Amino acid sequence: MKFYNREKELDELQKVRELAFSExxxxxxxxxxxxIGKTSLIFKSCENTPTLYWFVKRSNEADLCSKFAETVxxxxxxxxxxxxxxxxxxxxxxxxxxxxNKFNLxxxxxxxxxxxxxxxxxxxxxxxxxxxxRTNVNLIVSGSVYTLMEQIFKNAKEPLYGRSDRVLKLYPxxxxxxxxxxxDYKPDYTPDDLLALYTFTxxxxxxxxxxxxxxxxxxxxxxxxxxxxxxxxxxxxxxLLIQEFGKKYxxxxxxxxxxxxxxxxxxxxxxxxxxxxxGYLKRLEEDYSxxxxxxxxxxxxxxxxxxxxxxxxxxxxxxxxxxxxxxxLEIRNFSGLSSIIxxxxxxxxxxxxxxxxxxxxxxxxEFLNIGSWWETKGNANEIDIVGIYLFEKKALFAEVKxxxxxxxxxxxxxKIEAIHKKVLFKYEIEGKCLTLxxx
Numbered sequence: 001m002k003f004y005n006r007e008k009e010l011d012e013l014q015k016v017r018e019l020a021f022s023e024x025x026x027x028x029x030x031x032x033x034x035x036i037g038k039t040s041l042i043f044k045s046c047e048n049t050p051t052l053y054w055f056v057k058r059s060n061e062a063d064l065c066s067k068f069a070e071t072v073x074x075x076x077x078x079x080x081x082x083x084x085x086x087x088x089x090x091x092x093x094x095x096x097x098x099x100x101n102k103f104n105l106x107x108x109x110x111x112x113x114x115x116x117x118x119x120x121x122x123x124x125x126x127x128x129x130x131x132x133x134r135t136n137v138n139l140i141v142s143g144s145v146y147t148l149m150e151q152i153f154k155n156a157k158e159p160l161y162g163r164s165d166r167v168l169k170l171y172p173x174x175x176x177x178x179x180x181x182x183x184d185y186k187p188d189y190t191p192d193d194l195l196a197l198y199t200f201t202x203x204x205x206x207x208x209x210x211x212x213x214x215x216x217x218x219x220x221x222x223x224x225x226x227x228x229x230x231x232x233x234x235x236x237x238x239x240l241l242i243q244e245f246g247k248k249y250x251x252x253x254x255x256x257x258x259x260x261x262x263x264x265x266x267x268x269x270x271x272x273x274x275x276x277x278x279g280y281l282k283r284l285e286e287d288y289s290x291x292x293x294x295x296x297x298x299x300x301x302x303x304x305x306x307x308x309x310x311x312x313x314x315x316x317x318x319x320x321x322x323x324x325x326x327x328x329l330e331i332r333n334f335s336g337l338s339s340i341i342x343x344x345x346x347x348x349x350x351x352x353x354x355x356x357x358x359x360x361x362x363x364x365x366e367f368l369n370i371g372s373w374w375e376t377k378g379n380a381n382e383i384d385i386v387g388i389y390l391f392e393k394k395a396l397f398a399e400v401k402x403x404x405x406x407x408x409x410x411x412x413x414x415k416i417e418a419i420h421k422k423v424l425f426k427y428e429i430e431g432k433c434l435t436l437x438x439x
Contacts, residue, residue: 001181001208001209001212001213003040003044004177004181004205005174006037006041006044006170009045009168009170010041010044010045012168013028013041013045013168014045016028016138016166017045017046017049017104020102020136020137020138020139021102021136021138024132024133024135024136025095025098025132025133025135025136025138025139026138026165026166027132027139027140027141027164027165027166028138028139028140028164028165028166028167029141029142029149029166029167030042030142030143030168030170031142031143031144031146031150031168031169032144032169032170032171033146033240033312034239034240035204035205035206035207035236035240036171036172036205036206037170037205037206038142038144039108039142040205041170042106042140046104049102049103049104049138050101050102050103051075051103051104051105051106052068052072052075052094052103052104052106053071053106054068054106054107054108055108055109056107056108056109056110056112056113057109057112058112058115058116061085061086061087061116061117062085064116065085065086065087065090066083066084068087068090069083069084069090072093072094072097075103076097076101076103078097087116087117087120088120088123088124088127091123091124091127092131095131095135095137096131096135098131098135098136098137099131099134099135101136102136102137102138103136103137103138104137104138104139104140105137105138105139105140106140106142107139107140107141107142108141108142108143109142110141110142110149111143111144111145111148111149111152112143114148121152121158121159124159124160125159125160125163128160128163129163144243145244146244146288146289147244147287147288153167172203172204172205173203173204173208174203174359174363175198175203175356175360175363175439176363177203178194178201178203179194181208181212182194182197182217185212185215185217186217186218189217189218190218191436191437191439192218192219192349192436193217193218193219194439195349195352195353195356195436195439196219196222196349197211197217197222198352198355198356199313199317199345199348199349200223200226200314200317201313201314202313202314202316202317203313207233207314210225210232210233211226219342219349220342223338223342223345224338227337227338227341228334229334233318233322236314236318236322237318237319237322237323240315241256241315244288244290245288251275251280252280252284254273255269255277255280255281255284255291256284256290256291256310256315256319257319257323257324258272259291259308259310259319260316260319260320260323260324261324264307264308264309265306265307265308266278266281266306266308281308290310290311290315291309291310291311292308292311293306293307293308294306294307294308294309294371294372295307296371296372296373296374296375297369297371297372297373297386297388298423298424305374313352313355317348320348321337321340322337325337325340346402350400350401353400353402353434353436353439354384354400356439357385357398357400357434357438358370361385361396365390366387366389366390367387367388367389367390367396368388369387369388370385370386370387371385371386372385372386373386381414381415381418381419382415383397383398383415383416384398384399385397385398385399385400386398386419388427393426393427393428394427394429394430395424395428395429395430396430396431396432397412397415397416397419397429397430397431397432398431398432398433399412399432399433399434400433400434400435401433401434401435402435402436403435403436404433404435404437407433407435412431412433413431416429
């Protein structure tokens with residue numbers, strides 16, 4: 001798949017490189033979840049300039065240094081005197097080359113030094129502080145384990161705290177970019193094709209690339225591709241989250257799985273799991289950014305009317321099917337899981353259609369606040385999407401239906417009147433039914 005989007009990030013990386021080459025060395029930190037396209041972005045930004053690329057895998061430090069040294073010799077066309085077994089020593093040698101040369105140094109999966117030799121970070125701090133102002137190295141470090149990258153550069157107790165000149169975090173593709181990609185591969189795509197691509201990938205570039213390169217551009221073929229022997233999707237959730245949680249991932253997985261099943265209140269989750277969840281949910285939300293709280297729009301921070309949702313659409317899908325039906329995968333009943341996903345798709349994708357329209361509203365920049373409304377008592381009125389416009393005393397109420405024929409205008413109007421009287425009586429109200437046709 002060709003390179004899409006990321007114009008703002010490319011522009012930012014180019015500006016930093018120009019400063020590094022014209023003034024003195026700069027350090028950029030690039031973060032984002034696994035498969036989000038960090039490495040592709042880095043390579044794109046470094047085109048036509050000398051680049052050292054070091055990928056830090058869990059390995060012996062001396063072995064890593066040997067491979068990295070080969071890259072240095074090849075790219076910078078220099079001879080390295082003797083063997084270097086220590087990364088800090090190699091880093092100092094490379095920074096010395098920056099006195100006479102201008103080049104990019106990319107260190108990918110930078111957080112892995114925690115598992116190889118944590119003293120690398122303090123060693124790098126000393127060298128960076130000594131060489132930064134008299135060299136021209138454009139240093140870019142990236143990492144997929146967000147919590148560790150945050151700790152390395154934002155924890156005041158860590159040696160590299162305060163050393164970054166830029167911090168960029170990559171996010172999934174916008175809805176417009178997803179449309180553009182699908183159009184390039186299938187110009188006559190349907191709204192349901194677009195919804196399927198969003199539902200299964202959440203806009204994560206690598207997942208989109210896998211599906212498009214396989215020629216799967218509609219729901220059934222996408223599902224068949226994902227649910228087959230050796231599919232990269234089968235273990236993706238495990239790989240993604242065990243990196244973050246480490247060995248103590250059991251309770252976290254159970255909580256996320258419960259939310260994926262629709263048990264989205266603390267009471268429901270604790271009843272299912274039999275443990276107190278306060279601390280776990282706090283870490284999942286604040287440290288890992290994997291779940292988020294939903295409150296009725298305009299409700300107070302301390303309200304008990306709280307629902308939890310999985311923030312990442314792909315993880316929501318993975319836990320709902322790959323994790324929940326692990327037993328089918330263990331007996332290699334791939335067709336059974338495929339049938340379940342296809343059977344559930346009309347209902348499940350209806351929820352994802354709501355997510356799609358919220359995302360589209362966020363990207364528009366027109367709104368001050370976007371949320372939902374529901375009541376736990378009385379008539380239990382619920383409205384799928386409520387958006388408060390940025391520069392007007394006006395609110396958008398939207399009900400989301402896959403098919404317009406399922407929309408009941410009279411019922412919707414009664415819900416609008418209820419919330420209008422209770423909390424939005426000063427606002428002009430715009431009501432809409434959003435369907436597949438509006439994507």
